[in-house]
Amino acid sequence: MIPNIGYIHALTAYFIWGLFPLYWSQLRSFNALDIMSLRVIGGGLILSLFFMLKKKKSIRIEHIRKNLVPLIGTSLFLGLNWSLYIWAVVNGHIVETSLAYFLSPLFKVAMGLIFLKEVVTKNQKRALFLVLMGVCIFAIDGIGSLWIVLVMAFSFSLLGLYRKKYEIKAFEGLLFEHLFLIIPFFIYNNYWGRPLHEIFLYASGRDLFFLSCAGVVSVAPLLFFGKALSTLKLGEVALIQYLAPTMQLFTGVYIYAEPFGLVKMVSFSVVWLGLIYYFPIPKMAHLFSRSYKF
Secondary structure, three states: OOOHHHHHHHHHHHHHOHHHHHHHHOOOHHHHHHHHHHHHHHHHHHHHHHHHHHOOOOOHHHHHHHHHHHHHHHHHHHHHHHHHHHHHHHOOHHHHHHHHHHHHHHHHOOOOEEEEOOOOHHHHHHHHHHHHHHHHHHHHHHOOHHHHHHHHHHHHHHHHHHHHOOOHHHHHHHHHHHHHHHHHHHHHHHHHHOOHHHHHHHHOHHHHHHHHHHHHHHHHHHHHHHHHHOOHHHHHHHHHHHHHHHHHHHHHHHHOOOOOOHHHHHHHHHHHHHHHOOOOHEEEEEEEHHOOOO
């Protein structure tokens, strides 16, 4: 049996994303927005280089000009999601980020129903009800950090909604979003935060390595994910996406010893039950059977 190369690309992308808490936790002595600045600037430079090296430049300038406002919206949603994620990781809320990314696919279903008038199946309705229950249960024990879960899940879902509604291609969207976000983060670093040259000047050799690689680490899984989608359907990648939040959950609980008591365990279990309704067993079997050539 030879595995479809698209699945290898997808697994690589989500495996790297699953390691993100370990990576960003190495920079806990830095402000989250300073880290985000380097992530956006480094990622923007790398994506720009890829664009210049592409033999066929496929950026649709007219499409970008027509959808400038939605693209600014996706940039802001991406900036909010990534900034909050880094802040949550360096401040000991990895478990909350994990739950947010478990919730995001079902939040997208709800937004598709509300804003795009998409048809929702009975199983999806049951899944949404269970997700609501899971969030309410989580609030019993973690009301103080529930906002992290909701803001991350909503911002990531809104990002997907805007990209789908306005037919924004993945590469051109990411390139615009990174280049646009350089502006507010550059202003932040020069007027409110630490200037970038000062961050590098006083960083240790170890910190300098992790800061310098922030852009590469951000872009690498995106490129693997883009390769995966070129050979697979989005639905075939859907199940693999849960590798990343699963790894993040184990990282938060077993490596950084974040609280994960009975209430949070029940909350996650109810959400996982909702995901089973969203991806019934026959559908799982069908998706995985397509990943091999006999």
